[in-house]
Amino acid sequence: MTPRTLYQKLVDSHTVARLDEQHLLLFCDLHLMNEYTSPQAFAGLDEQGRGVALPGQNLAVVSHVIPTEPVGRRVIHAQAPALQASRLKRNCERHGIPLFDTDDPLQGIEHVVAPEHGMIRPGMVVICGDSHTTTTGALGALGFGIGTSEVEQVLATQTLVYRLARDMRIRVDGRLPAGTTAKDLVLMIIGRIGAQGARGFVVEFCGTAIDALSIEARFTLCNMAVEAGARGALIAPDEAAIDYVLQRAPDIRAAWQEPALAHWATLHSDADAVFEVEHRFDAGDVAPHVTWGTSPDQVIAVDAQVPDPSTCPAGAARRSIEQALRYTGLAAGAPIEGLPVQHVFIGSCTNARIEDLRAAADVVRGRTVATGVRAMVVPGSGAVKAQAEGEGLDRVFVAAGFEWRQPGCSMCLAMNGDVLPAGTRCASTTNRNFEGRQGRAAITHLMSPAMAAAAAVTGCITDVRTLESRHA
Numbered sequence: 001m002t003p004r005t006l007y008q009k010l011v012d013s014h015t016v017a018r019l020d021e022q023h024l025l026l027f028c029d030l031h032l033m034n035e036y037t038s039p040q041a042f043a044g045l046d047e048q049g050r051g052v053a054l055p056g057q058n059l060a061v062v063s064h065v066i067p068t069e070p071v072g073r074r075v076i077h078a079q080a081p082a083l084q085a086s087r088l089k090r091n092c093e094r095h096g097i098p099l100f101d102t103d104d105p106l107q108g109i110e111h112v113v114a115p116e117h118g119m120i121r122p123g124m125v126v127i128c129g130d131s132h133t134t135t136t137g138a139l140g141a142l143g144f145g146i147g148t149s150e151v152e153q154v155l156a157t158q159t160l161v162y163r164l165a166r167d168m169r170i171r172v173d174g175r176l177p178a179g180t181t182a183k184d185l186v187l188m189i190i191g192r193i194g195a196q197g198a199r200g201f202v203v204e205f206c207g208t209a210i211d212a213l214s215i216e217a218r219f220t221l222c223n224m225a226v227e228a229g230a231r232g233a234l235i236a237p238d239e240a241a242i243d244y245v246l247q248r249a250p251d252i253r254a255a256w257q258e259p260a261l262a263h264w265a266t267l268h269s270d271a272d273a274v275f276e277v278e279h280r281f282d283a284g285d286v287a288p289h290v291t292w293g294t295s296p297d298q299v300i301a302v303d304a305q306v307p308d309p310s311t312c313p314a315g316a317a318r319r320s321i322e323q324a325l326r327y328t329g330l331a332a333g334a335p336i337e338g339l340p341v342q343h344v345f346i347g348s349c350t351n352a353r354i355e356d357l358r359a360a361a362d363v364v365r366g367r368t369v370a371t372g373v374r375a376m377v378v379p380g381s382g383a384v385k386a387q388a389e390g391e392g393l394d395r396v397f398v399a400a401g402f403e404w405r406q407p408g409c410s411m412c413l414a415m416n417g418d419v420l421p422a423g424t425r426c427a428s429t430t431n432r433n434f435e436g437r438q439g440r441a442a443i444t445h446l447m448s449p450a451m452a453a454a455a456a457v458t459g460c461i462t463d464v465r466t467l468e469s470r471h472a
């Protein structure tokens, strides 16, 4: 048999029909839904008088528009978002689709909620009207975002007309140095290959550095692969991934463990499988990274300087640097370290899981938020929040002057009222630093949770490695 990549195996096992050279009808094991991209899809179904094919293989979460005030019931006041949430509830009730509604203690961001309850299993195809569905690749499940018309297609048939992607492999060997994380690694990779560097590809990550990552760190990596344009990200499931899933999937443990393990053991690229493009990186080269511009690939090591467009040949590349510098208000060639921030946001589907909060709390413990800085932590889900509170992390943050808020997307894209004021600079653990992403004319610097925590306590972009040694 021709050797196949993991991606090809996942596609093959989900192909219902081949449509032409490039397209096939793909079966989707799980469809995640949010309030934001689903209403029109349900309206489309209604117009045609169609039902939902397999309601139990869908899951809905109110994630983007939900308010995150530290305490109290979550009442959505703004009219349009309130309508989106109430429509989602009505649609789920009508069609028998499970929903984590606004007042559900387990509510959170879809990409955090689904895996933590064992709903993502190796070998699955998972789709959602949301680009960061690539997160599920951390468990060897092919996840990707779809558009609203496709959401309708999936609701009606549990299948999707799918255009094949190409195979890319990114190998990372070596060890991540102290003070660096999967976030720094992925920012470095995106910086090197570019925001379109994986466009059209499904990326398989492998290598000793990837093997050494915790499952939560793998979520961070796969989550951000889409910021390099990837149509999916995959890591072959190993013992750590399988343990993670089995701990959360009592149904498999009860009746399916043996066949599941046998199937999961096949989920890796064959030795001679061909990847159209391969990249290699050394984890030892990774330093804490910070974005300076308005695209995730406009990123540098914290001890490096912002690029100088005059050293670039005239043309589109130079113009994009100039434009980004104008927006972020940075001078060509300036250091990024020491840049004052007025806001710190620790949250999002990239970096608001328990390990992220622990890493941030480790930096914050015994310190206080710098004067003039507003700092907030928004856990990725109700379960993460409860666990963090059980570990006393909320008290560490609150004692330091952070706001400890309820879960949701929040200031990752500022759709819920958590908006960064114009002209404000934010150290953020999120995944996108586009113009206006966190608020009109507000400026985002992407970084790891530990780096964001360091910025909170110093009031400026700070190399967390030096902070640690100063207090050692």
Ligand SMILES: CC(C)[C@H](C(=O)O)[C@@H](O)C(=O)O
Pocket: 036, 037, 064, 129, 130, 131, 132, 145, 413
């Ligand atoms: C709102 C949603 C469609 C969007 C996405 O697709 O990713 C959002 O989650 C984001 O992060 O920009």
Ligand code: SF4
Pocket: 063, 064, 109, 110, 111, 130, 132, 348, 349, 350, 408, 409, 412, 413, 430, 431
């Ligand atoms: S946390 Fe941010 S990136 Fe993730 S789904 Fe929500 S808005 Fe999108």
